[in-house]
Every structure is written in structure tokens, then in C-alpha cells.
Amino acid sequence: MENTCKITDLICLPDTKLPRVVVVGGGFAGLALVEGLKKRNVQVVLIDKNNFHQFQPLFYQVATSALEPDSIVFPIRKQISGYxxxxxxxxxxxxxxxSRNLLFTNKGKLTYDYLILATGTTTNFFGLENVEKNSLGMKDIRDSLNIRHMMLQNLEQAAITCDDEERDALTNFVIVGGGPAGVEMAGALAEFCRYILPKDYPEYPSSIMKIYLVEAMDELLGAMSDKASEKTLEYLKNLDVEVLLNEAVSDYDGKVVQTKSGKMLLARNLVWTAGVKGQFPKGISKESIVKGNRLKTNGYLQVDGHKNIYAIGDIAALISEATPKGHPQVAQTAIQQGKYLAEMLTDLIDDKPSKQFKYKDKGSLATVGKRRAVADLGKLKFGGYFAWLLWSVVHLMSISGFRNKLLVGFNWVISYFTYEKSNRVIIRNFKQSSHIDSPSDEQFGTLEKSENMQKTKIDA
Structure with missing residues (x-):
């Protein structure tokens, strides 16, 4: 069906005399804000390019065939049902x-009284064009499925080829980035290699599958404690993951990974988790943009230079003496900021004073396969089975929807006793393509607001 909407058309919304709060992004921050405003005297408009919320902490389990994608995505309309x-x-x-409180989308335009940007981040390849072209990030559920299909197709191709070098390349995996996403991905792949590969691919020994974790810094999990870093390194080595510290990837042609020190790693599979950058629409003043392509905010999460535009979640950078780099880009920060801003906006509309945002660090968790995890909970820092159990409970309770909790929990129980991953099916062929998916002017029509643009009256 042809899309007949123009960017100058109004997006249809119910008439209201209440202040209109437009929230862009249905991630942790956006949904927390909407939840906090559901009974307030405002009209809330939630806009997202997807019609579902994604539980990003478990993307790596979809990528390694442990979970199906519908276990960790939840329809936004179902989430807000009854609001x-x-x-x-x-x-x-x-x-x-x-200047006109206008928001332009690929489906039309609308006005706002208050605009909240909760658009999150995308993969940052730091200008390495070849790496971006030939590798995969892990910031979207589609990325996870692409990684899964790439992995399974390459393993199948390795069973076909008689070229030893090509077989090695097809069965070798490089994960770049030693943060939680990279560590968890490496651990899951190592368990796949140890417990699934021998059963599914008896044509060659599991030792043929080599897993490399490349980290530019001198330790893993840099945001966590030294104890967590050391324990994680120990767990990965026990799983036969080759960890390369103080190594930065400089190039990748789809088969050979090159590092700045001159190392060459043969691999057809490269997963990039080494960095993120903010993504937000045009129109924000350049003075408001700081390192990491994030939006600088004050203590009330108001974007610098914009009186009624706010930023929350990974996109927000509240720069202060206490937080010179902003708050950590994790789910708990996003949720706390969403809840805070709901209260702050209510106070603002009711002309009441508000306190500035204050982040409460509830601790950090990371898992490295079954029964292996690390935890930093204030002064309490530990690893092992109990940390893994705590990680499992926290993540299971954080997933949206009872059905999804049930599906994930059931899969985890089966996996705990059998190491079985029943989702090893290739639904569609994966084809490597560019990951630059920002909208173009040609796609949505030019955004130049000239005197010739259709003059559509907009009722606030």
C-alpha cells in the first residue's frame, strides 16, 4: 500500500486543551516517563519508529539462539493499554x-508544549568505515537476528568447504569491546562452542571455533570494580576465550581483523560492542551537543539552549562536578530519569518547585555464561553462582509482560539443565549490508521550510 502521507500533513490526534507532552522513544526512559504521566492532566503522545519495546540486556541471548526475539520485545500499544x-x-x-514547537516525522507533523527526547544510542564505529561495512553491531533486535543468521550460515558453510583457511575464518569469532555486552556475548558464544557445536557439527571438532574478545583498555568491564574485571577475565579464560587487552581494531575487510599493534585475526564473524553514540533528530543547537553525540542537560534534564525540550536516558548528558562525563548509559539511569521527569513536569505545569535530578546507583551486574557472573553492589563485590542467580532474577523481573517473563524463565530452566538452545534455525538468509540507516531527504521529502511549504493550520 502506497504511503500517501506528506511531511507537511498533520498527524491526527484527539483535540485537547491540556498541555501536550510529546515523548520520542519507547525505550526504558520513554516508557518510565509515560508510566509516570498516565494519570496526570496532560496529553501524552509517544512516538517511536518501532511499535515495540526491546529489552536490550538480552540481545546477546537472541544472537546466540538461546531466546526467540518475541521473548524480549513487547508491543507498545499493549504496554500503554488503559492509559x-x-x-x-x-x-x-x-x-x-x-521556534514554533513543531516536530516533523516521516508520517507528518505535530505540535508540542513539552518535548522529551528519549531516542537512545546507536553503534559507534569511530569512523572505521570498513569495520562498519563488514561487521555487526548489537543495538537492535534486528542486529541480534542478523548475528544469529550470520553465525549459523557460516557454520553451515564451514561444513561444506574443503579450504582449511576458509573453514577457520568461518568458524572464528571476534567480539570487539570488553563492556557488559561484549563479555556476555563472548561467554554465550563460548558455551555454544563447548556444548552445542559437538552435537550439531560432528564434521569437525569444537576446538576449531576460536573466540577472541578485543578490548582497547587494560581491563574488562571498566565501569565496574577491579575485582569484577579480574573475575570476568578468569571466567572467560576458563571458557577458552582468548582475551586481547590493550588492543584496538584498526581495520576489517570481512575476513581479516587488523589491530593497531599489527595483530591479524582470521574471522568471518565480527561483532562490534565497543562504543555507542547518541541519535536524535535535526534541529537541536550545536552548542547543546557534547562528546558521544549526547545532549547536554541541566539538573532538571532540560536541554541546554531549549526552554521546553528535555532529554532522558542514554541520550542525556547531565554534566556536573560530580558527573563530568554524565551518568552511566544503563537501564537504571534511564528509568530513574523517566520517573523523575514525570514528577518534574507535573510540578512545572502546576507551578510548583522541583528538586534537581539525583541518580541513585543500585549497583552493576554482568554474566559470563551459566553460573558465572560478577556483581558490584555498593561496597559488596562478589562473583560466582549467587551473582549469576541475582543477575537472572533482576533481568527476569525487568522484562515487560507476564508471557515474556514466562517464556524467558522457561528457556532458562531448560538451558540450565541441558545447555540446549532450541532456536538454531535459519529463517532467512543474512546478507551483509551497510548499517547506516539514517533517513534521507529523498526518502521523506525535503525538510526545508520555505515560503512555498504547505501552510497547514495547527491547533495546539
Whole structure:
């Protein structure tokens, strides 16, 4: 069906005299904010390019065939069902015009009284074009499925080829980035190699599958304690993962990974978890953008230079003496900021004073396979089975929807006793393509607001 909407068309919304709060992004931050405003005297409009919320901490389990994607995604409309003052619109925001309180999307435009950007981040390849072209990030559920299909197709091809070097390349995996995502991915792949590969691929020994974890710093899990870093390194080595510290990838042609020190790693599979950068629509003043392509905010999460635009979640950088680099880009930060901003906006509309945002660090967790995890909970730092159990409970309770909790929990129980991963099917062929998916002017029509643009009256 042809899309007849123009960028100058109005997005249809119920008439209201209440202040309109437009929230861009249905991640942890956006949904926490919407939840906090569901009974307030405002009209909330939630906009997202997907019609579902994704539970990012478990992307690596979808990538390694442990979970199906519908176990960790949840329909946004189901999430907000019963929220009488909340409207959801499936659209991708393209540009903001702050001077007129206008928001332009690929499906039309709308006005706002308060605009909240919760657009999150995307993979940062740091300008390495060949790496971006030939590898995969892990910031979207589609990325996870691409990694799964790439892995399974390459393993199948390795069973076919008689070329020893090509077989090695097809069965070798390089994960770049020693943060939680990279560590968890490496651990899951190592368990796949140890317990699944011998059963599914008796044609060659599991020792043929080599897993490399490349980290530019001198330790893993740099945001956690030294104890957590050391324990994680020990766990990975026990799983036969080759960890390369103080190594930075400089190039990748799809078969050979090159590092700055001159190392060459043969691998057809490269997963990039080494960095992220903020993503947000055009129209924000350049002075508001700081390192990591994040939006600088004050203590009330208001974007610098914009009186009624706010940023929450990974995109927000609250720069202060206590947080010179902003708050950590993790789910608990996003949720706390969403809840805070719901209260702050209510106070603002009611002309009441508000306190500035204060982050409460509840600790950090990371897992390295079954029965192996590390935990930093204040002064309490530990690893092992109990840390893994705590990680499992926290993540299971954080997933949206009872059905999804049940599906994930059931899969984990089966896996705990059998190491079985029943989702090893290739639904579609994976083809490597560019991961630059930002909208173009040609796709959505030019955004130049000239005198010739359609003059559509907009009722606030």
C-alpha cells in the first residue's frame, strides 16, 4: 500500500486543551516517563519508529539462539493499554523546529508544549568505515537476528568447504569491546562452542571455533570494580576465550581483523560492542551537543539552549562536578530519569518547585555464561553462582509482560539443565549490508521550510 502521507500533513490526534507532552522513544526512559504521566492532566503522545519495546540486556541471548526475539520485545500499544491520556503514533522523527514547537516525522507533523527526547544510542564505529561495512553491531533486535543468521550460515558453510583457511575464518569469532555486552556475548558464544557445536557439527571438532574478545583498555568491564574485571577475565579464560587487552581494531575487510599493534585475526564473524553514540533528530543547537553525540542537560534534564525540550536516558548528558562525563548509559539511569521527569513536569505545569535530578546507583551486574557472573553492589563485590542467580532474577523481573517473563524463565530452566538452545534455525538468509540507516531527504521529502511549504493550520 502506497504511503500517501506528506511531511507537511498533520498527524491526527484527539483535540485537547491540556498541555501536550510529546515523548520520542519507547525505550526504558520513554516508557518510565509515560508510566509516570498516565494519570496526570496532560496529553501524552509517544512516538517511536518501532511499535515495540526491546529489552536490550538480552540481545546477546537472541544472537546466540538461546531466546526467540518475541521473548524480549513487547508491543507498545499493549504496554500503554488503559492509559487514557496517552496516544501512540508509529513514526520516525526527522526534525524539530523549536521556534514554533513543531516536530516533523516521516508520517507528518505535530505540535508540542513539552518535548522529551528519549531516542537512545546507536553503534559507534569511530569512523572505521570498513569495520562498519563488514561487521555487526548489537543495538537492535534486528542486529541480534542478523548475528544469529550470520553465525549459523557460516557454520553451515564451514561444513561444506574443503579450504582449511576458509573453514577457520568461518568458524572464528571476534567480539570487539570488553563492556557488559561484549563479555556476555563472548561467554554465550563460548558455551555454544563447548556444548552445542559437538552435537550439531560432528564434521569437525569444537576446538576449531576460536573466540577472541578485543578490548582497547587494560581491563574488562571498566565501569565496574577491579575485582569484577579480574573475575570476568578468569571466567572467560576458563571458557577458552582468548582475551586481547590493550588492543584496538584498526581495520576489517570481512575476513581479516587488523589491530593497531599489527595483530591479524582470521574471522568471518565480527561483532562490534565497543562504543555507542547518541541519535536524535535535526534541529537541536550545536552548542547543546557534547562528546558521544549526547545532549547536554541541566539538573532538571532540560536541554541546554531549549526552554521546553528535555532529554532522558542514554541520550542525556547531565554534566556536573560530580558527573563530568554524565551518568552511566544503563537501564537504571534511564528509568530513574523517566520517573523523575514525570514528577518534574507535573510540578512545572502546576507551578510548583522541583528538586534537581539525583541518580541513585543500585549497583552493576554482568554474566559470563551459566553460573558465572560478577556483581558490584555498593561496597559488596562478589562473583560466582549467587551473582549469576541475582543477575537472572533482576533481568527476569525487568522484562515487560507476564508471557515474556514466562517464556524467558522457561528457556532458562531448560538451558540450565541441558545447555540446549532450541532456536538454531535459519529463517532467512543474512546478507551483509551497510548499517547506516539514517533517513534521507529523498526518502521523506525535503525538510526545508520555505515560503512555498504547505501552510497547514495547527491547533495546539
Amino acid at each position: 487514557k491520556n496517552v496516544q501512540f503514533r508509529l513514526a520516525e522523527v526527522v526534525e524539530i523546529e523549536p
